[in-house]
Amino acid sequence: MNKLQKKKYLLEFVSENWNEVIRLNAEDGNEQDESVIYSKIVHDSPENVENRFIKALSDKIREYPPDNKIKFIGNFIRQINKANKTYLDEIKYFSGESIIPDTSLFRLFQSYSYLKYYPLIRKKLDSYISYIVKDKFTKEDSLRGSITPERQWWDVLRYDITVKPDIENKTISGINVINYKVKDHNSDFKMQIDLQSPMIIDSVSSQKGQAIKIHNEKNVWYADIPDKGDEANKYITIYFHGKPKEAAFPPWDGGWVWSKDSLGNPWISVACQGLGASVWYPCKDHLSDEPDNGASLTMIVPDNLKGISNGRLSSEFSNGDGTHSYRWEVSNPVNSYNIVPYIGKYKNISASYTGEKGKLDIELWVLEYNLARAESHSLPDVLRMLTAFEYWFGPYPFYEDSYKLVDAPFAGMEHQSAIAYGNKYLNGFWGNDNSGSGWGKKWDYIIVHESGHEWFGNNITDKDIADMWIHESFTTYSETVFTEYWYGKKAGEEYNFSTRKNIENTIPVIGVYNVNNKGINSDMYMKGSNLLQSIRKSMNDDDKFRNILRGLNETFFHSVVNTEEVESYINANSGFDYSNVFDQYLRSTDIPLFEFYFESDGSRVYFRYTHCNDGFNLPLTLVNGNEVLRIFPDTEWQSENITSSEKELLDEKLIESLYYVNAFRVKE
Numbered sequence: 001m002n003k004l005q006k007k008k009y010l011l012e013f014v015s016e017n018w019n020e021v022i023r024l025n026a027e028d029g030n031e032q033d034e035s036v037i038y039s040k041i042v043h044d045s046p047e048n049v050e051n052r053f054i055k056a057l058s059d060k061i062r063e064y065p066p067d068n069k070i071k072f073i074g075n076f077i078r079q080i081n082k083a084n085k086t087y088l089d090e091i092k093y094f095s096g097e098s099i100i101p102d103t104s105l106f107r108l109f110q111s112y113s114y115l116k117y118y119p120l121i122r123k124k125l126d127s128y129i130s131y132i133v134k135d136k137f138t139k140e141d142s143l144r145g146s147i148t149p150e151r152q153w154w155d156v157l158r159y160d161i162t163v164k165p166d167i168e169n170k171t172i173s174g175i176n177v178i179n180y181k182v183k184d185h186n187s188d189f190k191m192q193i194d195l196q197s198p199m200i201i202d203s204v205s206s207q208k209g210q211a212i213k214i215h216n217e218k219n220v221w222y223a224d225i226p227d228k229g230d231e232a233n234k235y236i237t238i239y240f241h242g243k244p245k246e247a248a249f250p251p252w253d254g255g256w257v258w259s260k261d262s263l264g265n266p267w268i269s270v271a272c273q274g275l276g277a278s279v280w281y282p283c284k285d286h287l288s289d290e291p292d293n294g295a296s297l298t299m300i301v302p303d304n305l306k307g308i309s310n311g312r313l314s315s316e317f318s319n320g321d322g323t324h325s326y327r328w329e330v331s332n333p334v335n336s337y338n339i340v341p342y343i344g345k346y347k348n349i350s351a352s353y354t355g356e357k358g359k360l361d362i363e364l365w366v367l368e369y370n371l372a373r374a375e376s377h378s379l380p381d382v383l384r385m386l387t388a389f390e391y392w393f394g395p396y397p398f399y400e401d402s403y404k405l406v407d408a409p410f411a412g413m414e415h416q417s418a419i420a421y422g423n424k425y426l427n428g429f430w431g432n433d434n435s436g437s438g439w440g441k442k443w444d445y446i447i448v449h450e451s452g453h454e455w456f457g458n459n460i461t462d463k464d465i466a467d468m469w470i471h472e473s474f475t476t477y478s479e480t481v482f483t484e485y486w487y488g489k490k491a492g493e494e495y496n497f498s499t500r501k502n503i504e505n506t507i508p509v510i511g512v513y514n515v516n517n518k519g520i521n522s523d524m525y526m527k528g529s530n531l532l533q534s535i536r537k538s539m540n541d542d543d544k545f546r547n548i549l550r551g552l553n554e555t556f557f558h559s560v561v562n563t564e565e566v567e568s569y570i571n572a573n574s575g576f577d578y579s580n581v582f583d584q585y586l587r588s589t590d591i592p593l594f595e596f597y598f599e600s601d602g603s604r605v606y607f608r609y610t611h612c613n614d615g616f617n618l619p620l621t622l623v624n625g626n627e628v629l630r631i632f633p634d635t636e637w638q639s640e641n642i643t644s645s646e647k648e649l650l651d652e653k654l655i656e657s658l659y660y661v662n663a664f665r666v667k668e
């Protein structure tokens with residue numbers, strides 16, 4: 001029996017003594033610890049442990065509001081997820097130590113108790129948290145997030161929006177002319193128009209000028225369309241006004257942003273991703289329906305300010321009353337939340353990029369005092385971004401509408417063809433490298449990340465925001481390929497790996513469908529990006545992988561998609577069915593553990609996955625120069641003959657650096 005096994009047996013023995021766990025925990029002054037509750041329950045009786053534990057837990061958090069409940073259970077799941085790694089690390093540590101310090105012993109106990117009953121509690125906790133999540137949604141969320149009968153019969157073709165802000169009173173008034181097509185002539189032509197309280201629709205009229213009756217229930221307005229004719233193209237004109245929600249912490253808490261530049265001039269914009277465009281203008285506020293023929297936004301602003309928006313400036317004129325109108329037009333389909341005004345003392349730097357579809361116009365719209373910094377800091381990274389992303393993802397998707405970067409009074413947002421920029425002209429994110437690898441300090445995070453959304457988010461849009469990983473995982477992966485393109489493959493790998501520490505694993509990446517829920521935590525970013533890296537490393541064919549990223553942008557050009565379509569595309573084009581891998585990383589929260597050991601003479605390796613769904617089967621490809629080892633582990637023990645140089649490749653650290661799994665050599 002080796003040292004490691006001895007320690008394990010010792011622990012098996014001691015861990016039966018739950019009183020010891022409780023005592024140690026109480027000494028720690030932490031009587032509320034869930035592992036103690038759990039230990040007590042197990043100690044009292046081994047019957048029906050998981051149900052009693054969930055009951056004790058739910059009693060404890062009964063009074064919490066839903067978001068706090070989710071956070072609480074989420075943290076607990078996180079502890080459990082960390083437990084197997086903590087346990088293995090501690091075991092390793094102890095096997096080299098003769099004296100066991102108390103605090104580590106407790107950590108060992110705790111992780112052991114989590115681990116021992118892991119499958120039972122985990123499943124219960126997962127369903128408990130998804131129950132709390134589902135339970136928190138209201139009728140309003142369903143109206144906002146689903147394709148209601150009042151939405152399904154018509155298809156938005158175009159929005160022509162006019163808005164006039166009253167800067168002093170922080171109110172707006174406007175018009176939206178919605179051009180639409182009737183998809184279902186058998187419907188009763190009752191139309192759902194979204195406009196969030198306290199905004200008000202004043203009137204709606206048809207293209208024949210008829211007044212249309214409207215009534216509302218909170219954020220949803222219903223219009224009875226009188227004219228049921230067969231025309232392909234129909235219009236309604238909506239007049240609206242009000243004091244739109246002001247963003248408390250844009251872009252994370254959205255709404256209108258009434259700001260001032262550092263010289264005291266008004267500087268106004270909107271950030272409403274997630275919250276939705278209906279926070280300020282009436283529309284069909286659902287990602288599945290983009291205006292097929294684009295949109296225009298006309299801003300009526302004081303004479304001394306300029307209005308910038310998506311697409312190209314199609315007209316501007318003075319109104320002769322101290323105001324000026326700026327009309328911008330997008331010719332491509334666009335997400336409603338992406339259509340925003342930028343109003344301020346703007347100046348423009350023009351440039352161009354010769355790319356895969358010819359000449360792409362670039363404009364940097366900046367506050368006057370940022371001109372020099374935009375030229376020296378932003379323009380080079382914009383050009384580097386376009387070079388790297390056209391190589392990896394294919395042509396910039398909106399040549400007709402140009403590429404613009406616009407100074408914004410908040411950190412940033414992927415506003416189509418008019419990216420919001422508020423990164424203080426610093427590398428990293430406000431000067432910080434979120435990855436901690438050092439590579440993130442070599443480029444401007446907002447320019448790279450928000451522009452990455454032009455491909456994943458704006459070109460390819462998810463039909464339901466629950467699938468927002470399609471936007472954020474691929475765009476977070478864009479940071480990896482940007483790093484790789486300019487600093488080499490190893491740099492990209494280091495960047496990707498370093499982001500992993502920010503993954504929470506408290507709740508699945510995919511959110512709840514039909515209630516406008518984009519998930520609860522931020523795992524759609526880093527976890528999704530690590531999923532993509534794992535698939536790429538597993539394929540071990542960078543050209544093929546790059547063609548998948550390009551192919552997605554070509555196949556789903558200017559389209560809306562769901563997770564299944566993206567998964568099928570990757571499965572069909574990668575040469576392996578990754579369905580169980582997507583399931584693992586998008587629909588559950590375990591981190592798979594790759595266990596392996598060698599035959600005593602080193603001629604054979606034994607391996608399997610644990611701490612994962614049944615059927616998890618991510619192939620591992622390990623490469624060193626010409627040496628390539630590809631194995632196909634699943635949850636059953638398997639074995640394979642290996643050479644001594646292949647054996648070298650089976651290294652815990654190497655495996656973990658390339659794949660989002662924990663790796664553990666179970667026997668020395």
Ligand SMILES: [Zn+2]
Binds near residue numbers: 450471475
């Ligand atoms: Zn993003």
